Amino acid sequence: MKFLALVSGGKDSIFNVIRCIQEGHELVLLVNLYPKNIGKETDSFMYQSVGTNIIDAISLAIDKPILKREILGKPKVTNLDYQSNQEEREGDEVEDLFEVLKEALTLYPDIKGVSSGAIASTYQKLRVEDCCQRLGLVSLAYLWNQDQFNLLGQMLQNNMNIILIKVAALGLSEQHLGKSIQEVFQHFKEIHEKFGFHPCGEGGEFESLVLDCPLYKKRIQINESEVVCHENNSVAPVYYLLIKSYSLIEKD
Template identity: 45%
Template sequence: MRVAALISGGKDSCYNMLQCVSAGHSIVALANLMPHTHVPDELDSYMYQTVGHQAVDLYAEAMDVPLYRRTIEGSSLHTGREYSQTEGDEVEDLYQLLKLVKEKEHVEAVSVGAILSDYQRVRVENVCARLQLQPLAYLWRRDQAELLREIISSGLQALLIKVAAYGLDPERHLGKSLAEMEAYLHELSEKYGVHICGEGGEYETFTVDCPLFKKKIVIDSMETVIHSADAFDTYRLSAVTLVQEFFGLPVDIRSNSASVRTPRRPEPNPARLHTPAK
């Protein structure tokens, strides 16, 4: 199927794209929701990761596919377990964005990097149902330790750009790669119950390279942004560039015959996010 990938810049949305290609789908467009320019770093949103949004534009060139972006105008108004169309809710920004992408790129499905959040799942399903799009969520309810190992093994490189959990120190851990952090995240999970993949908001990442990229993102400089006196800080990506890839396995993300450096593709196991047969 022709797929639009919802991306935040984080590891999960990128790895789900890899799984879509591995399943035989074609990534034909990227879609991203971003905060207003007067919101410099992170928007208070139940739905969207916005930390690192300054560098998301580079994904279009890195992957050589069009990127559609929309400013988040709404807020979290309808916060119940179920969702119905609500004027002024931030979910309606997602609807308008995907509506445009469907019209322009004739997509049939949406790549979604959700792992654990029923709040996000319900709202993405609502939008996709209204637009007659198929959500593809290969990471849904995966074992997080196994999933993190797969992400690292796939060749995806992501850096921590936000920490917000006991045991994560901004001075020590911001800017570290997932590979560098894996053992310590397991330790924090055993000691304090930290979600290894950050599903409790413990950390956020920004992907600088993966097998789908034709160019690697290089972060030239980062600025630490202190949000509170406790361990809740982010990196502002103040200068980023692209460099041509001269190594690794080339991947045609528009081709159903693409060969991707990914481990075995697990069958998705969502409550409602079903993946149709190829």
């Protein structure tokens, strides 16, 4: 099945592409939805915003075209299954996803599937499925409902170089930004036991960026970045990495 991949640059969306290909599907197109303040932290129930300013690097690294759309809507229909009429949905951020998928089908009418990195968010998964159903597409979510530590282990076994680019949890601080999953794996176990931390960040604890993986023809190197404090509180301050410059490096 030919498919497009919803990608943020984070570990889940990229690993699900790897899983789709392992299952025999053919990647045709990457799709990204980005905020007005691209690359900076933006409140959204659906989309990762941090790191979106280097999404073109992901496209070049994978060597596949990318279709991008700015997120114009806001979270309006917030019931779990997105059941509502068209008037209520107008201006919702989910409709930005619907519109970009519709555009993708115009450009690539042989696409049949949509890859997403949904793991535990029923809210997000049902909204992707809603858009797919309206367009006659199949939702491909191979990571859904899997054990999160097991998933991280699979990602490392697939030689994914993943770094943290946002932290927002008890037990994480700005010092963890830029660290690889390998470097923080044991720490994740410790704060999971202490605080109930979700090791894949499904509670919004962190966001990530994939610098290299078997899918990439070139690896991404961050040349310059800035640590930004988005929310300073005593329990779980929110910091993110604003990437200012990067390079694509040929792989051996």
